[in-house]
Amino acid sequence: MPKTPVEQKHGASRIGSEGDLVQTYLAPLAKDMPGSFGLADDAALLTSEPGTDLVFSTDPIIAGVHFFADDKPRDIAWKALAVNVSDIAAKGAKPVAYLLTFAFPEAPERSWMADFAHGLAEAQAAFGCRLIGGDTDRAPGLLSVGVTMIGAVPTGAFVRRHGAEAGDHVFVSGTIGDAALGLALRRNPLLFERGVTETDRRFLIDRYLRPRPRFALAAALRSHARAALDISDGLLKDLSRLAGGVGIRLRFDAIPLSASARAALSTDARVADATLGGGGDYEILAAVPPSEAQAFSRCAKNAGIDVHDIGVLEGPGLIVFNSDGTEIKPREFGYDHFST
Amino acid sequence: MPKTPVEQKHGASRIGSEGDLVQTYLAPLAKDMPGSFGLADDAALLTSEPGTDLVFSTDPIIAGVHFFADDKPRDIAWKALAVNVSDIAAKGAKPVAYLLTFAFPEAPERSWMADFAHGLAEAQAAFGCRLIGGDTDRAPGLLSVGVTMIGAVPTGAFVRRHGAEAGDHVFVSGTIGDAALGLALRRNPLLFERGVTETDRRFLIDRYLRPRPRFALAAALRSHARAALDISDGLLKDLSRLAGGVGIRLRFDAIPLSASARAALSTDARVADATLGGGGDYEILAAVPPSEAQAFSRCAKNAGIDVHDIGVLEGPGLIVFNSDGTEIKPREFGYDHFST
Numbered sequence: 289m290p291k292t293p294v295e296q297k298h299g300a301s302r303i304g305s306e307g308d309l310v311q312t313y314l315a316p317l318a319k320d321m322p323g324s325f326g327l328a329d330d331a332a333l334l335t336s337e338p339g340t341d342l343v344f345s346t347d348p349i350i351a352g353v354h355f356f357a358d359d360k361p362r363d364i365a366w367k368a369l370a371v372n373v374s375d376i377a378a379k380g381a382k383p384v385a386y387l388l389t390f391a392f393p394e395a396p397e398r399s400w401m402a403d404f405a406h407g408l409a410e411a412q413a414a415f416g417c418r419l420i421g422g423d424t425d426r427a428p429g430l431l432s433v434g435v436t437m438i439g440a441v442p443t444g445a446f447v448r449r450h451g452a453e454a455g456d457h458v459f460v461s462g463t464i465g466d467a468a469l470g471l472a473l474r475r476n477p478l479l480f481e482r483g484v485t486e487t488d489r490r491f492l493i494d495r496y497l498r499p500r501p502r503f504a505l506a507a508a509l510r511s512h513a514r515a516a517l518d519i520s521d522g523l524l525k526d527l528s529r530l531a532g533g534v535g536i537r538l539r540f541d542a543i544p545l546s547a548s549a550r551a552a553l554s555t556d557a558r559v560a561d562a563t564l565g566g567g568g569d570y571e572i573l574a575a576v577p578p579s580e581a582q583a584f585s586r587c588a589k590n591a592g593i594d595v596h597d598i599g600v601l602e603g604p605g606l607i608v609f610n611s612d613g614t615e616i617k618p619r620e621f622g623y624d625h626f627s628t
Numbered sequence: 629m630p631k632t633p634v635e636q637k638h639g640a641s642r643i644g645s646e647g648d649l650v651q652t653y654l655a656p657l658a659k660d661m662p663g664s665f666g667l668a669d670d671a672a673l674l675t676s677e678p679g680t681d682l683v684f685s686t687d688p689i690i691a692g693v694h695f696f697a698d699d700k701p702r703d704i705a706w707k708a709l710a711v712n713v714s715d716i717a718a719k720g721a722k723p724v725a726y727l728l729t730f731a732f733p734e735a736p737e738r739s740w741m742a743d744f745a746h747g748l749a750e751a752q753a754a755f756g757c758r759l760i761g762g763d764t765d766r767a768p769g770l771l772s773v774g775v776t777m778i779g780a781v782p783t784g785a786f787v788r789r790h791g792a793e794a795g796d797h798v799f800v801s802g803t804i805g806d807a808a809l810g811l812a813l814r815r816n817p818l819l820f821e822r823g824v825t826e827t828d829r830r831f832l833i834d835r836y837l838r839p840r841p842r843f844a845l846a847a848a849l850r851s852h853a854r855a856a857l858d859i860s861d862g863l864l865k866d867l868s869r870l871a872g873g874v875g876i877r878l879r880f881d882a883i884p885l886s887a888s889a890r891a892a893l894s895t896d897a898r899v900a901d902a903t904l905g906g907g908g909d910y911e912i913l914a915a916v917p918p919s920e921a922q923a924f925s926r927c928a929k930n931a932g933i934d935v936h937d938i939g940v941l942e943g944p945g946l947i948v949f950n951s952d953g954t955e956i957k958p959r960e961f962g963y964d965h966f967s968t
Contacts, residue, residue, distance in 0.1 A: 305964050306964055307964075323681075325788065325789070325790070328789065328790065329719075329788060329789045329790070329857075330685060330715040330718060330719065330789060330857050330858065331683050331684055331685040331715045331716060331718075331719045331721070331779070332683070332684045332685075333681050333682070333683055333684075333719075333781075333786050334681065334682050334683075334684065335676075335681045335682070335783065336675075336676045336682065338678075341663075341673050341674065341675045342673070342674050342675070342676065342682065343671045343672070343673055343674075344671055344672045344673075344674065344727055344760065344761055344776070344778075345670060345671040345672075345761070346727045346729055346761065346762060346763055346774070346776055347729075347763045348729050348731065348763065348765060348774060350731055350765060350767040350769075352767065352768060353765060353766075353767045354765075375670040375671045376671060378670060378671075379669075379670065379671045379673075381671070387684055387686045387776060389686055389687075389688050389774060391688065391690055391772060420684065421684055421685070421686065422686060423686055423687045423688065425688060425690060425693060425694075426693075427690040427692065427693045427769075427770065427772070428692060428769070428770060429767075429768070429769025429770050430767065430768060430769050432731060432767070432772065434686070434688060434729060434774050436684070436686055436727060436776040438684075439671070441673075443675065446673050448665065448669055449665070449668065449669045449670060450665070450668065450669070517669075517670050518670065624645050624646055624647075
C-alpha cells in the first residue's frame with residue numbers, strides 16, 4: 289500500500305540524531321520565543337516584565353509511574369505540560385515558557401515524535417506558553433519527560449501553600465476522584481462493568497490522560513485566596529497540606545463528584561477511597577477567608593470555573609464523615625513515592 | 629561496634645518518605661532563598677534584579693550515561709550542578725538558583741543522601757547558587773538527577789553560541805581531553821600503566837568526576853567574545869558548533885594539554901582521539917574578534933583563568949593537522965545520543 293505523505297515524512301523509521309529530533313520536531317514549538325534561539329544554543333534567555341516575579345515548577349513524568357508507556361504520545365506530552373501548569377496556576381501565576389528534557393530508552397520513531405510534538409503544540413496553545421530550551425538523552429530504562437515550567441505573577445501576589453487560618457473556607461474546583469477512577473479503568477477496563485456507561489468510561493479515562501489545569505482561576509486566587517495548591521497526590525493528603533495545623537470536618541457528600549464518578553460509586557463503595565486518596569485530578573484547593581468567600585466564587589464563575597465550598601477549617605484533625613454522621617476511614621490517604 | 633553519631637543520624641537505613649528526604653537533606657540547602665519557601669510549596673518564586681535577564685539551562689545526569697552508579701554521592705551531586713553552571717557561564721551569566729529533580733530506583737539510604745547533600749552544599753558554595761525547588765520520584769531504572777539552573781546576565785549581554793565570523797580568534801580555557809582520559813581510567817584502571825603516575829591518574833579521574841565550570845570567565849566573555857559555548861560533547865564537535873559555517877585549520881599542538889594528558893599521550897597515540905572527540909571537559913570555547921583578543925586574554929588572566937588562542941576562523945572546513953603538516957583524521961568526532 290502506498291504511504292501517505294505523513295507516513296513518508298514521519299514514518300516508522302527512527303530518528304538518527306539529536307539535532308534532527310530538536311530541529312524537526314521541537315524547534316517549531318519555540319519559534320515565537322526569541323530567547324529560545326531556535327533551540328540551537330546551550331541556554332535560554334527570558335526577560336521578566338517589570339512588576340512581575342517569576343514562578344517555577346518542575347515535575348517530571350516517567351513511564352510506568354505517571355503514564356503508561358503505550359499511552360498516545362500526544363497525551364503524554366499534554367500531561368507533561370499540564371501537571372506543571374497546574375502548579376503554576378495554583379500559585380496565581382500564568383504559564384509563560386518551559387524547558388523540556390527527555391530520557392529515551394532508544395531513539396524514538398518519527399511517527400511517535402511527530403505525535404508527541406502535536407500534543408505539545410495543543411497544550412501550548414491551550415495554556416499559553418512556549419518551549420524555550422531543554423536537553424535530550426538516551427538512557428537505559430523507561431521514557432522520562434522532564435518539564436520546568438516558568439510562570440509570571442504580579443510582584444507580591446504569589447499564593448502560598450501555607451498560611452490558611454481557622455475559619456477559612458475550603459474551596460475545590462471541578463470534580464474530585466475522576467482521574468483515579470480513570471487510572472483504575474485504564475488498568476482494568478472491566479471495572480464497574482455494570483452501571484457505568486461507555487461515555488462515563490471515556491470521560492473518566494480522559495480525566496486521567498488529559499488533566500485540565502485551572503490556569504483560568506489564577507486571578508481569583510490572587511485576589512481572594514489566603515493559600516492554595518493543586519490536588520496531585522489525593523484530596524485528603526493535599527487538604528492536610530493546605531490546612532497545616534488546623535483541622536477540618538469534611539462531609540463526604542460536600543465533595544463535588546462528576547456524574548460518571550457517581551455512577552461508579554453506586555456500583556462499588558470502594559470508589560469513595562479513590563475520591564479521598566486518589567491523585568491526578570489537578571484541581572485547585574484553596575483556603576479563602578470568610579469575608580472573601582462570596583467574591584471568590586463569583587470571580588471563579590466569571591472565569592468559567594466551577595468551585596465548591598467543601599467546609600470550614602476548624603478543630604484539630606482531618607475527619608471525613610457521611611451524611612448520617614458516621615466517620616469514613618479511608619484506606620488510602622494519598623500518594624508518597626517512598627512509603628511502603 | 630558502637631555507631632558514630634553520624635552513623636546514628638545518617639546510617640544505612642532507608643529514607644521513609646518524600647517529606648523526610650526533602651526536609652532533612654534538601655531544605656537546609658534552600659535556607660537563604662526566601663522564594664524556596666523552605667521547599668514546602670509547589671512552586672518557587674524568583675524576582676530578577678532590574679537590568680538583568682534570566683538564563684536557563686537544564687541538563688539531567690543519569691547513572692550509566694553521565695556518571696557511574698557507584699560514584700561517590702557527593703561527586704554525582706557536584707557534577708549535576710557543574711554541568712549546568714558551565715552552560716550558564718558560557719553565556720556570560722552568573723548562576724543564581726536551581727531546581728532539582730530525582731528519579732530514584734529505590735528509596736535512598738540516609739548515608740547516601742547525606743553525602744549527596746554534602747556535595748550539593750560544596751557545589752553551591754563554589755558556584756554561588758542556591759536550591760529553590762524541585763521534585764522527587766521513585767521509578768524503576770537508573771538514578772537520574774535533573775537540574776534546571778537559573779542564571780542572571782546584564783540585559784542584552786547574553787553571549788550566543790552562534791555569530792562567530794571569519795577572522796575571529798578561537799580561545800579555549802584550561803586543558804582539553806582530561807575528562808575523557810579520566811573516564812577511560814575510571815572504566816579501566818590498568819590503562820596507560822607505564823608512563824602515567826598515580827598522581828596523573830588521580831588528576832585525570834578528578835577532572836572527569838568534578839568538572840570545574842568556568843563561571844569566573846563570564847565577565848570576559850560578555851565584554852569581548854562574539855560567541856561562546858562550553859565543551860561538553862568534545863572539542864571538534866563543539867568547535868564546529870561555534871564555527872557555524874566558517875572553518876578552521878587547527879594545529880594539534882596548539883590545543884592546551886595537561887601534563888598528565890601529555891604523559892598519557894606519550895604512551896598511547898589514541899589519546900589524540902580522546903582530546904579531539906572526548907567530552908566532559910566543561911571548558912569554554914569562545915570566538916573573539918581580533919581587535920578584542922588581547923583584552924580577552926588579559927581579562928581572563930585577571931579572573932584567574934588560563935585561556936589559549938588555538939587558531940583563527942577561516943576557510944571552509946574543520947581540519948586538524950600535526951606540526952609536520954600531516955592531517956589528523958580523528959576516529960571520533962564527538963558525542964551524540966542517537967547516532968550509532
